[in-house]
Amino acid sequence: MLLEKTQVLDHRSPRPRVLVAHTSPSIRNHVRRALGSMGCEVEELPVAAPYSSAVLDPTRSLYVLETGDNPERTLALAGEISGRHPNAPLLVIAPDYRRALLLELLGGRTLNHIIAKQGAIAAGLPLIDETELIVTCSKLLTNDIFGLAKYLRLWGVEVCSPSLTRAADRELVLSDLARFLRVVDCRSAIAQAVVMTADELLMNAIFNAPRREDGAPKYAHRNRQEKFELEERERVSVSYACDGRYIALSVSDNFGSLSREVIFRYLRDSIEGRAATMESKHGGAGLGIHMLSQAVTQLVFNVQPGVRTEVIALFYVRNGPRAFHEAGRSLNIFFTSTEGELL
Amino acid sequence: MTTMSFREAKSGERACLVLGGDITEEADFAPLLASALTPLVLDLVEVGRINSSGVREWLSFVREIAAAGRPLVLLRCAPAMVHQANMITNFLGGAEVHSVLAPYSCAACDYDHLEEVPTARNEAAPPNIAEQRPCPRCGEIMEFSDLSSHYLAFLNAR
Numbered sequence: 001m002l003l004e005k006t007q008v009l010d011h012r013s014p015r016p017r018v019l020v021a022h023t024s025p026s027i028r029n030h031v032r033r034a035l036g037s038m039g040c041e042v043e044e045l046p047v048a049a050p051y052s053s054a055v056l057d058p059t060r061s062l063y064v065l066e067t068g069d070n071p072e073r074t075l076a077l078a079g080e081i082s083g084r085h086p087n088a089p090l091l092v093i094a095p096d097y098r099r100a101l102l103l104e105l106l107g108g109r110t111l112n113h114i115i116a117k118q119g120a121i122a123a124g125l126p127l128i129d130e131t132e133l134i135v136t137c138s139k140l141l142t143n144d145i146f147g148l149a150k151y152l153r154l155w156g157v158e159v160c161s162p163s164l165t166r167a168a169d170r171e172l173v174l175s176d177l178a179r180f181l182r183v184v185d186c187r188s189a190i191a192q193a194v195v196m197t198a199d200e201l202l203m204n205a206i207f208n209a210p211r212r213e214d215g216a217p218k219y220a221h222r223n224r225q226e227k228f229e230l231e232e233r234e235r236v237s238v239s240y241a242c243d244g245r246y247i248a249l250s251v252s253d254n255f256g257s258l259s260r261e262v263i264f265r266y267l268r269d270s271i272e273g274r275a276a277t278m279e280s281k282h283g284g285a286g287l288g289i290h291m292l293s294q295a296v297t298q299l300v301f302n303v304q305p306g307v308r309t310e311v312i313a314l315f316y317v318r319n320g321p322r323a324f325h326e327a328g329r330s331l332n333i334f335f336t337s338t339e340g341e342l343l
Numbered sequence: 344m345t346t347m348s349f350r351e352a353k354s355g356e357r358a359c360l361v362l363g364g365d366i367t368e369e370a371d372f373a374p375l376l377a378s379a380l381t382p383l384v385l386d387l388v389e390v391g392r393i394n395s396s397g398v399r400e401w402l403s404f405v406r407e408i409a410a411a412g413r414p415l416v417l418l419r420c421a422p423a424m425v426h427q428a429n430m431i432t433n434f435l436g437g438a439e440v441h442s443v444l445a446p447y448s449c450a451a452c453d454y455d456h457l458e459e460v461p462t463a464r465n466e467a468a469p470p471n472i473a474e475q476r477p478c479p480r481c482g483e484i485m486e487f488s489d490l491s492s493h494y495l496a497f498l499n500a501r
Contacts, residue, residue, distance in 0.1 A: 185453070187488070188446075189422065189489070192422070192423060196392050196393075196423075199394045200394060200395055203395070203396070225369055287395035287398055288395045290430070291394075291430065294430055320488070321446070322448070322489075325488070325489050
């Protein structure tokens with residue numbers, strides 16, 4: 001069932017054309033193999049090589065750009081591609097998304113997807129996690145963005161999926177999650193990051209996501225201690241699982257009220273390495289996204305405005321807490337229109 | 344999940360309050376503010392996790408302590424507190440941090456260990472975190488679980 005979830009490209013359709021701009025043969029081979037397995041037609045462009053404007057023709061389905069020792073050149077290419085094709089799906093492979101150089105592209109909406117090169121599959125080595133690459137590219141090529149199962153590699157993995165009907169259920173879900181983390185032998189240093197992330201995502205989904213009919217926040221001003229019933233649309237869905245490589249966690253609401261501006265504002269502090277400051281507002285402290293951005297190996301925002309927000313957090317657990325901290329961080333921000341087309 | 348609590352104890356000859364549990368929106372710092380201890384010495388060894396609402400409560404607490412002109416001394420800051428100190432501006436206010444707990448993990452026997460690292464400014468040597476130590480349980484080498492280049496960064500920012 002899980003495998004079917006990742007085999008989403010229809011092979012009877014024309015093969016998606018993907019341009020891969022790379023700085024090293026090893027990454028090129030890695031990316032080519034992964035994209036080839038998806039049925040993509042891969043064209044290559046060494047980043048350092050001169051290229052004609054024809055290389056950047058608009059018929060490509062996806063552009064995958066790797067940053068090497070000279071990231072400015074790769075990022076200039078990203079800027080040129082987005083200048084010619086503002087809606088072209090663009091994915092950058094970089095050591096870590098929390099790099100100041102990427103900030104401009106993230107802030108300018110050119111870039112929404114950064115896969116960590118020194119990624120969790122082998123922390124410290126210049127490799128990427130091909131599962132992450134395939135899942136991200138598939139989502140970009142098919143507009144099918146929601147669901148935790150896409151990120152879990154093994155058939156047979158059990159996904160726990162509680163639903164919250166009251167604000168007070170948050171505590172129960174966190175207790176169950178902590179128990180699950182002990183069952184899968186998650187080391188305490190990582191378990192603490194997982195529970196903290198779940199708590200922040202749940203608070204966002206319960207208190208910040210719900211909107212009144214006029215679009216105004218419904219519960220954002222409320223004290224987080226308040227225990228109230230959630231209306232049917234306000235119910236929050238949680239999923240978590242472990243496939244041996246990652247603890248995977250997702251939290252969904254039915255409002256899709258999280259904006260790209262809010263995501264970027266909180267991530268910017270993290271990317272610039274600035275300490276966060278607490279917002280002087282009632283209700284939440286305004287620290288949640290900043291806090292979890294420091295803790296998560298791969299952070300995925302899936303938003304269909306007015307319909308649904310799903311935040312997925314993956315924590316690399318295979319090689320213990322040290323490797324978890326050393327692994328590069330990946331970021332994906334998927335927004336679709338209300339009709340489900342990727343924006 | 345355990346709500347924050349505290350108990351009176353001794354650290355050497357000095358009276359202190361040991362803080363334990365999770366610092367969340369339910370954390371009540373009023374009894375700590377009312378404590379007669381001067382300086383107010385908090386042992387943070389038993390603190391579990393802290394969420395963003397807990398950060399708000401903690402920041403209010405350290406601000407009130409500072410406003411009252413009471414010195415605050417922190418002992419054995421748990422990793423959750425160290426992470427926040429590295430992330431949140433003025434998280435520790437004017438507190439004097441005498442030691443932190445450094446997390447270690449032993450791959451041989453699956454033991455998670457917290458080692459106290461002195462950080463007081465009057466220490467002869469600057470605080471240093473060993474990348475490896477012998478495991479107190481099995482004697483094999485255990486590894487520091489975090490990034491030593493980042494873990495004590497908050498001390499330099501103060």
